Amino acid sequence: xxxxxxxxxxxxxxxxxxxxxxxxxxxxxxxxxxxxxxxxxxxxxxxxxxxxxxxxxxxxxxxxxxxxxxxxxxxxxxxxxxxxxxxxxxxxxxxxxxxxxxxxxxxxxxxxxxxxxxxxxxxxxxxxxxxxxxxxxxxxxxxxxxxxxxxxxxxxxxxxxxxxxxxxxxxxxxxxxxxxxxxxxxxxxxxxxxxxxxxxxxxxxxxxxxxxxxxxxxxxxxxxxxxxxxxxxxxxxxxxxxxxxxxxxxxxxxxxxxxxxxxxxxxxxxxxxxxxxxxxxxxxxxxxxxxxxxxxxxxxxxxxxxxxxxxxxxxxxxxxxxxxxxxxxxxxxxxxxxxxxxxxxxxxxxxxxxxxxxxxxxxxxxxxxxxxxxxxxxxxxxxxxxxxxxxxxxxxxxxxxxxxxxxxxxxxxxxxxxxxxxxxxxxxxxxxxxxxxxxxxxxxxxxxxxxxxxxxxxxxxxxxxxxxxxxxxxxxxxxxxxxxxxxxxxxxxxxxxxxxxxxxxxxxxxxxxxxxxxxxxxxxxxxxxxxxxxxxxxxxxxxxxxxxxxxxxxxxxxxxxxxxxxxxxxxxxxxxxxxxxxxxxxxxxxxxxxxxxxxxxxxxxxxxxxxxxxxxxxxxxxxxxxxxxxxxxxxxxxxxxxxxxxxxxxxxxxxxxxxxxxxxxxxxxxxxxxxxxxxxxxxxxxxxxxxxxxxxxxxxxxxxxxxxxxxxxxxxxxxxxxxxxxxxxxxxxxxxxxxxxxxxxxxxxxxxxxxxxxxxxxxxxxxxxxxxxxxxxxxxxxxxxxxxxxxxxxxxxxxxxxxxxxxxxxxxxxxxxxxxxxxxxxxxxxxxxxxxxxxxxxxxxxxxxxxxxxxxxxxxxxxxxxxxxxxxxxxxxxxxxxxxxxxxxxxxxxxxxxxxxxxxx
Numbered sequence: 001x002x003x004x005x006x007x008x009x010x011x012x013x014x015x016x017x018x019x020x021x022x023x024x025x026x027x028x029x030x031x032x033x034x035x036x037x038x039x040x041x042x043x044x045x046x047x048x049x050x051x052x053x054x055x056x057x058x059x060x061x062x063x064x065x066x067x068x069x070x071x072x073x074x075x076x077x078x079x080x081x082x083x084x085x086x087x088x089x090x091x092x093x094x095x096x097x098x099x100x101x102x103x104x105x106x107x108x109x110x111x112x113x114x115x116x117x118x119x120x121x122x123x124x125x126x127x128x129x130x131x132x133x134x135x136x137x138x139x140x141x142x143x144x145x146x147x148x149x150x151x152x153x154x155x156x157x158x159x160x161x162x163x164x165x166x167x168x169x170x171x172x173x174x175x176x177x178x179x180x181x182x183x184x185x186x187x188x189x190x191x192x193x194x195x196x197x198x199x200x201x202x203x204x205x206x207x208x209x210x211x212x213x214x215x216x217x218x219x220x221x222x223x224x225x226x227x228x229x230x231x232x233x234x235x236x237x238x239x240x241x242x243x244x245x246x247x248x249x250x251x252x253x254x255x256x257x258x259x260x261x262x263x264x265x266x267x268x269x270x271x272x273x274x275x276x277x278x279x280x281x282x283x284x285x286x287x288x289x290x291x292x293x294x295x296x297x298x299x300x301x302x303x304x305x306x307x308x309x310x311x312x313x314x315x316x317x318x319x320x321x322x323x324x325x326x327x328x329x330x331x332x333x334x335x336x337x338x339x340x341x342x343x344x345x346x347x348x349x350x351x352x353x354x355x356x357x358x359x360x361x362x363x364x365x366x367x368x369x370x371x372x373x374x375x376x377x378x379x380x381x382x383x384x385x386x387x388x389x390x391x392x393x394x395x396x397x398x399x400x401x402x403x404x405x406x407x408x409x410x411x412x413x414x415x416x417x418x419x420x421x422x423x424x425x426x427x428x429x430x431x432x433x434x435x436x437x438x439x440x441x442x443x444x445x446x447x448x449x450x451x452x453x454x455x456x457x458x459x460x461x462x463x464x465x466x467x468x469x470x471x472x473x474x475x476x477x478x479x480x481x482x483x484x485x486x487x488x489x490x491x492x493x494x495x496x497x498x499x500x501x502x503x504x505x506x507x508x509x510x511x512x513x514x515x516x517x518x519x520x521x522x523x524x525x526x527x528x529x530x531x532x533x534x535x536x537x538x539x540x541x542x543x544x545x546x547x548x549x550x551x552x553x554x555x556x557x558x559x560x561x562x563x564x565x566x567x568x569x570x571x572x573x574x575x576x577x578x579x580x581x582x583x584x585x586x587x588x589x590x591x592x593x594x595x596x597x598x599x600x601x602x603x604x605x606x607x608x609x610x611x612x613x614x615x616x617x618x619x620x621x622x623x624x625x626x627x628x629x630x631x632x633x634x635x636x637x638x639x640x641x642x643x644x645x646x647x648x649x650x651x652x653x654x655x656x657x658x659x660x661x662x663x664x665x666x667x668x669x670x671x672x673x674x675x676x677x678x679x680x681x682x683x684x685x686x687x688x689x690x691x692x693x694x695x696x697x698x699x700x701x702x703x704x705x706x707x708x709x710x711x712x713x714x715x716x717x718x719x720x721x722x723x724x725x726x727x728x729x730x731x732x733x734x735x736x737x738x739x740x741x742x743x744x745x746x747x748x749x750x751x752x753x754x755x756x757x758x759x760x761x762x763x764x765x766x767x768x769x770x771x772x773x774x775x776x777x778x779x780x781x782x783x784x785x786x787x788x789x790x791x792x793x794x795x796x797x798x799x800x801x802x803x804x805x806x807x808x809x810x811x812x813x814x815x816x817x818x819x820x821x822x823x824x825x826x827x828x829x830x831x832x833x834x835x836x837x838x839x840x841x842x843x844x845x846x847x848x849x850x851x852x853x854x855x856x857x858x859x860x861x862x863x864x865x866x867x868x869x870x871x872x873x874x875x876x877x878x879x880x881x882x883x884x885x886x887x888x889x890x891x892x893x894x895x896x897x898x899x900x901x902x903x904x905x
Contacts, residue, residue, distance in 0.1 A: 003085070007105060008065035014098055016105075022068055024694075026082075028640015029070060030348065030602065035082045037066075037106040037159075040116035041129065042088030045166055049116060050085045060085040066102060084110060089132075103132040104139050107158055116164045127163065133202040161203060319343070322379050325394035326432065326612060328413055332425035334432075336612050340394055344408070344608070347601025350590045352399055353408045355392075355433040355490075358443030359455060360414020363497055366561060367443065368409045370577050371584055372397055375566070379411045392432060396601065401585050406601055410437060415458065428615055430458040431465040435611055435621060436604065437490045439588040440541075445497050448519040448546075453533045460532045462540060469624050485540050486860060487594040488623045491587075492541035495580065499548035516546035524875040538870075542863040545587075547580045549573055593627050596852040597684040603630055631685035639695045642679035646671045646702055654706075657714035657765025661823045664710050664766070665830040668703050673837060675699060680845045689842065696838055703830070714765025721761045722775050725754045733782055741792035744801070747783060751776075769819055773812050780805070857894045861887060 006022040009015070036053065038046045047060040054071055061067065064087045073079040086106055089099050106113055117126040136158075325340045354371060356364045365379035372378055372395060379393060392412050399405040412433050415426045434440055444452050468484045494516055503510050505518060520534045537544075552573040557564060566574060591599040599607070607626055614621040649671040658664040679695055686692060729750050732738060738747045758764075758772060787801055868883045 003060050003067045003069040003083075005063065006066045006068040006084070007102070009098055016065075016098070016101055021698075024636070024640055025070060025643070026068070028637055028644060029080050029082075030637060030641075032079045032346070033082050034073060034076075034079060034112075035084065035110045036112045036114065037084035037086065037110035038114040038116050039086050039103055039106050039130075040088060040114075040164075041118075042090055044088065044116050044118050046088060046116045047085055049114070049164065050083050053081075054083060063087070066105060100132045100135045100139065104136065107136065108140070110159045112162055113159045114162045114164050116166065118166045126165065127203065128199045130199045130203065133199050136202070319394075319396045321377060322393045322395035322409070322411065324391050325410070325608065326392040328391040328425065328429070334391070334428065334612050334615055336609060341605050341608065344394060344396065345602045345605035347396055347406045349404055349406045349600060350598045351396075351406045351408045351601050351604050352402065352588050353410065353437045353490075353591045353599075353604065354439045354441065354584055354588055355410035355412060355437035356441040356443055356495075357412045357430050357433045357458075358415060358441075358495075359445070362414070362443050362445050363561075364414070364441075364443045365411050367441065367495060367577075367580070368395070368411050371407075371581055372409060373400065379409075392429065399585075402590075405590065408601070408604065415455075427458050427461050427465055431462060431621070432608075432611060432615075434462065434489060435466065435623070436608060438591040439493060439584060440490045441493045441495055441584075443495045443497060447499065447501055448494065448496060448516065450530055453519070453530055456533045456537070459536045459540065462536065465620065467620050467622050469622070486542060486863070487856060489540050491543040491545070491589070492537070493545045493547065493580075493584070496546065496548045498551045500551075503548070512546040512548050513544070515548070516544060522871075522874050522876065538867060542867070545583065547576060547583075549576045549580075593630070593684070594856070595684060595849055596856075597634075603634065606630055606633065628685065635683045635686050635691035638679045638682035639691050639698065641682060642675040642695050643698050643702070645678040646675035646699060649674050650702075650706070656710050657717060657763070657767070658710055659763070659765060661707075661766055661826045664707065665703075665826060665833075668706055669830070669833060669837070672699050672703075672834060676837065676841045680841050684849075692838065692842060696834075699834070700831075703834075707827075710765065711767055714767035715771055718764045718768050718771035719775075721758060721764065722771065725757050725761075726775075729754055733786075738786045739789055741790060744783070744787045744790040747786050751779070751783075766823070769812075769816055773816055776812070777809070780809075854894060857890060861890055861894075864890070 004022045004025065005019050006026075007016050007018055010017055036050075038050055040046050047062060050069070051059045054069055055074060059069060060083075066087075067085045069083040069085070071081045071083070073081045084106060086102050115127075115130060117129070323340045323343075324337050325344065327335045327337055329335055354368075356368055358364055369375075369378035379395065390413050392410055395409040395411075397407045397409070399407040410433060412429050413426075415430065442456065444455070446452065462485070466485070468488070503512065503515055505514070510518070520538055522531055522534050522538075550570050550572040552558070552561060552569050553564060557568065591604065593599060607630065610626040610629060611621040650667070653667055653670065658667065675695070679692070683691060729747075732750070733747075738744065755772065755776075758768075783805065784802075787798055790798075864883055864887050868880055868887070871880045871883065
């Protein structure tokens with residue numbers, strides 16, 4: 001992309017406003033960001049410095065406000081570089097309010113702030129020109145009514161400060177000092193003799209990391225964070241409100257984006273340390289500023305451990321060990337671990353999610369470690385009667401059998417912990433495992449008997465904990481049947497540990513799956529307490545599998561099971577574990593949403609935020625609402641990604657100027673086609689084509705911009721060619737070579753020769769005729785003057801020449817008008833072509849979505865038929881009739897015409 005205006009002053013009022021188009025581009029950036037802002041006096045070369053950082057000759061314009069340029073990072077291919085160029089402040093103080101606000105935005109948005117000045121006398125004098133730094137403590141508060149000093153808190157969240165001092169005179173002594181001190185800024189300043197509120201003192205107080213001629217590279221995670229934060233700050237500034245960072249972060253967190261200011265916290269969860277203690281404990285190199293850390297009220301968890309993979313051998317960021325994703329705080333309150341969430345959302349690949357649930361102390365963590373291929377380490381194993389795992393722990397690994405996929409293992413807190421004694425909290429843990437996974441493993445001990453089924457009562461409570469549709473109140477909504485839940489629910493695997501029975505029924509051997517289905521048989525008149533788990537398990541988990549495991553080792557060795565070598569384990573247990581892992585790896589599907597949209601780590605993290613926030617607020621998680629919220633985020637990102645694809649394709653293919661409009665439009669069509677493919681691949685549930693309209697508008701603007709760039713490139717090339725070719729003619733005119741008898745004809749001959757040479761110049765582009773016409777028109781005055789002074793011509797001959805000149809000019813003008821008409825017709829034809837391309841790709845996507853929906857409905861219908869036959873055999877005629885009505889409704893839904901219509905048509 002080229003630089004675009006991000007924040008601009010409103011001409012009428014001087015207030016700042018955000019450019020929505022630039023916000024859209026930022027929100028389309030999904031990679032981690034390095035944000036670098038530059039601020040300083042006018043005419044000091046700020047834009048030149050940023051252009052050099054961008055690796056471009058010229059990019060940023062000299063325009064008011066803040067301009068943004070998003071580029072691939074030159075040394076970190078998986079990250080993006082965001083450059084912010086701000087208008088310079090004048091020698092004499094102008095609109096100080098606006099400039100203070102622009103400086104504040106630079107400080108809050110960036111991870112590195114560059115103060116750019118020229119060297120004029122004492123360097124400290126240049127630093128003291130930065131008077132806007134004095135206003136920061138008054139304009140920004142970290143916490144509301146905090147008891148400790150706001151300036152100290154600010155110093156923990158502000159970016160690194162880099163002073164770029166330009167055009168300096170050689171000073172070997174200063175250079176030696178800077179080199180020895182690691183370019184520390186303080187080594188270049190005079191002895192401190194300023195007042196406490198002087199700019200240099202404020203810089204030293206507010207910016208702990210201060211460098212001179214040295215650039216650092218902290219990062220933030222994702223353009224949408226920057227965009228949302230910017231909107232909040234500009235809104236407050238426009239209303240002359242103070243910027244309260246904790247309030248902004250809490251507002252954003254309530255909306256599902258988990259931000260925080262990220263200042264150093266006391267590990268015990270208390271207040272930040274006082275200045276003396278903080279300075280004693282502060283490292284020499286401060287932590288990178290991050291926009292996505294932990295809530296202000298929470299303690300900072302230990303950082304995740306990432307594997308140091310050799311190049312090309314493993315996915316970057318693979319977790320070497322698990323970490324807690326959803327914490328279960330005392331009192332049963334669920335809380336997302338922001339570091340784990342940020343890590344999960346950094347995985348852009350499709351995810352295969354396996355969650356395990358079951359009673360505490362039944363060996364769930366051990367099974368997950370085997371799925372991870374780890375004999376040692378991994379999920380922590382408890383060896384006592386107490387529950388060990390708390391909350392939901394996560395481990396993200398490359399999938400062992402599917403390239404380009406991430407395997408996400410979720411280990412849940414054991415259910416039924418007698419020490420906790422909170423069945424409601426257990427039910428929420430179980431519901432989250434169901435909502436987040438693509439395969440749910442239920443782990444139990446012994447056999448599948450009446451006791452085991454009663455312990456699985458959490459299945460019967462799912463309709464109270466989860467609702468499908470947003471309409472209505474409470475749990476299960478009217479009209480919701482099991483098929484609607486099945487669209488969202490995972491496959492079910494029952495793992496029966498320490499199994500001692502023989503798999504025989506009525507004298508014949510049976511499979512593990514037959515054992516499960518026999519245990520789930522329902523009998524008329526059976527107590528509801530035993531019947532309901534069977535009923536709901538069959539309804540909500542039609543895809544079921546069972547594995548039984550022998551005891552892995554003698555009872556005395558079980559406390560140190562993770563330490564035992566495989567030779568000390570039961571061969572039968574090892575074989576059963578291998579079969580279990582093979583099935584899960586091979587048959588667990590990629591996590592998808594209804595309609596087949598693939599879930600990435602980013603989307604899975606957003607789902608977790610949505611569900612946990614709903615539970616924390618006392619509401620029931622609604623799957624439809626979560627999907628719609630995801631669709632809005634994904635579709636907005638899809639628009640940004642499509643525009644980026646267009647620009648990437650254009651940069652790769654474009655060679656301006658083109659020789660014809662048709663060639664240019666074909667170039668645009670190729671780039672537009674690829675952009676549409678990228679959009680269609682990522683967008684989903686854009687039923688009114690709202691986001692496709694946005695993309696169409698953006699691509700139409702891109703086409704207009706491309707045409708304009710092409711015209712400028714052609715005009716510049718043609719003008720340069722004419723200037724070069726007419727140089728000799730101009731010299732003759734100045735020398736008076738044509739002010740002689742017969743000079744007019746000689747002028748015409750020379751001019752015609754120049755035109756013929758111009759026609760032979762290659763690569764002039766579409767403006768060749770128009771630029772030539774303008775050039776010849778500009779020379780008519782000279783030609784008329786030569787004509788009037790040519791004494792070899794009679795008055796009648798002069799009139800004839802004037803008439804001929806006018807006729808030739810009119811002919812050229814007519815030809816130019818014809819070219820313009822043809823160009824306009826080509827643009828209209830391209831609009832029609834663009835419309836047809838949008839309709840074609842949209843129609844294809846709608847048909848594919850319809851096929852996927854019908855396939856899901858066919859599977860649901862087949863499962864209902866199987867269940868109906870089984871209920872009929874078991875004697876549940878009332879439920880058979882109810883299931884028949886559901887099947888009839890499903891058939892009507894399948895035969896109903898497609899609801900989504902092609903709005904762009």
